[in-house]
Amino acid sequence: MSIKILHTSDWHLGKQLLKTDLHADMDLFFDWLRETLVSEKVDILLMSGDLFDQANPSQPALTQYYQFLKSLLPLQCKVIITGGNHDSTAVLNAPKALLSVLDVHVIGGAPEELSDAFITFEKDNQKVVVAAIPYLRDKDIRETIAGESYDDKIMQIKKGMESYFEQVNQHYLENHPNVPLIIMGHLFAQNAETSESEREIQIGNQAGIESRIFGTHAAYVALGHIHKPQQIGNQNTRYSGSPIPLSFSEREDKKQVILIEVANNELQIETKEIPSFRKLITLAGTLEAVQKKLSDYQSQTPLTDLIEIQIEEENESVVLINALEELLSQENHADYQIVKGKISFTNSLQNTGSLLRNGEEITDFKPIEMFEKRLEQDTALTNKTELLAAFKTLLTALDESEN
Structure with missing residues (x-):
């Protein structure tokens, strides 16, 4: 017999993309995820941080979260959720005691006792232990020193992260030797490829943590924080990525979850692609070319596709600028919605100093x-x-x- 684990992360419930609510996208993902948990006979679901998009999530985001957990009750699947940098430790931990009764384990922030981050699972004669490490904030890994330089701060963050994971590995060796170890983490690893939706990554993650800090004992490291699915270091250290595109820079990403199977203390890994529920499309060219592409466009997804347009013309013209404004203000099409647009000219007049291009708003x-x-x-x-x-x-x- 084996133990099956599914790794996902960065749900960002409550997220809006250029004023478009992604609630429906996540509903469809949850439907697909639930079916996958059943078809793959998954024993443990790992969610490696950034459950919500905001520290104080909206009521619809909270409702969506609890409804999904409720739908998992008949599956008898253990759920382990860690907090990310977007999450509030207090918000995640508030229902912790109640959720644990339902076999949903939440570690919103670094626990006072490291042992509380270790969760074991046993099935037949096979056993695994999960070190559920959430996003580590400054206060968890170092002392702030008045007047310290930026370089000093980065160095202390790196040392603090390395020391914390050394303690994780030491606790594992002392309490769970010879049991396959899964480490969860929410951080920015060196050489990870980011996207526009991660521009707000805070200073701690700018340190670029080396993957070696996880040690040599983990059979698999389930990372969150970076939205593009990717492998870091060896093949057993991976970002699952966000389940849906959260910015136009992710429009070409193949979104996925990662399936891990542990049998006889050996590990097998496979990726499973998530269906595309809506496309993010960039249409570029002259005004005439873009208008032709829009007239010919046909969606093949269940949700309305989102389009950004980039008009490129030779000579600056008020007529062209007004035409872009009309495109941006038109009613939504059955197949698509234009959410962003800009226009550039090869021969442009002197810029007036505005930070925003035509069609852009500061709220974007x-x-x-x-x-x-x-x-x-x-x-x-x-x-x-x-x-x-x-x-x-x-x-x-x-x-x-x-x-």
């Missing part, structure tokens, strides 16, 4: 994106890297004060 951008736009505009600045790092530090402080 996160604070870090607006700050990056402002830095790009000022060509005289020579310390942009330091300014960006300082701005991210401020965002981190605000984020952690909310959590």
Whole structure:
């Protein structure tokens, strides 16, 4: 007999993409996931952080979460959920005691006792232990020193992360020797390929943690935080990625979950592609070419596809700019919705200094994106890297004060 484990992460319940609510996308994913848990006879479901998109999730996001957990009750599948940098430890842990009765184990933040992060599962003569490590905040891994430099902070973060996972491995060796170990983590590993939807990654994860910190004892490392599915280091350390595209930079990603089977203390890994519930499409070219592509467009997905248009013309013209505005303001088509658009000219007039292009609104951008736009505009600045790092530090402080 074997133990089957499914690894997923970064659900970001409550997420909106350019004002489009992705609630329906996640409902369809949950339907598919539940069917997969049944068909694959999965024993343990791992969700490696960023359950919600906001620290204080909306009521619809909370309802969607609890309804999904309720739907799993007949499956007798153990569920292990860890908190991510988008999650509030307090919000995730609030129903922890009640959910544990339903075999749903939630570790919203680093526990006071490391042993509380270790969860064992036994089936017939096979056994595994999961070290459910959530997103580690500054307070969990280092002491803040007044006046420290950015480089000092990064070095201390790296040392703190390495020390924490050394303790994880030591606890495993002392308490669960010879049992296959699965480590869950929510962090930014070196060489991981990111997307636009991760621009708000806070300073701790800018450290770029080396995969060696997980040690040599883990049979599999189930990572969250990066939305593009990928392998880090050896083949047993992986990001499952987000189950649906969360930005247009992810439009080509093949979304997936990862299936792990443990039999006779040996591991087998396979990926299972998630169906596409809606497409994110970029249409580029002249105004005439884009209009032709829109008229010919036919969706093949159950949800309305989202389209960004990029008009490229030779000479700047108010007529062309107005035409773009009309496209952006038109009623939604049966097959698609235009959610973003910009126009560029080979021969443009002098820019007036505005940070936004035609068709863009300030609400379309996160604070870090607006700050990056402002830095790009000022060509005289020579310390942009330091300014960006300082701005991210401020965002981190605000984020952690909310959590």
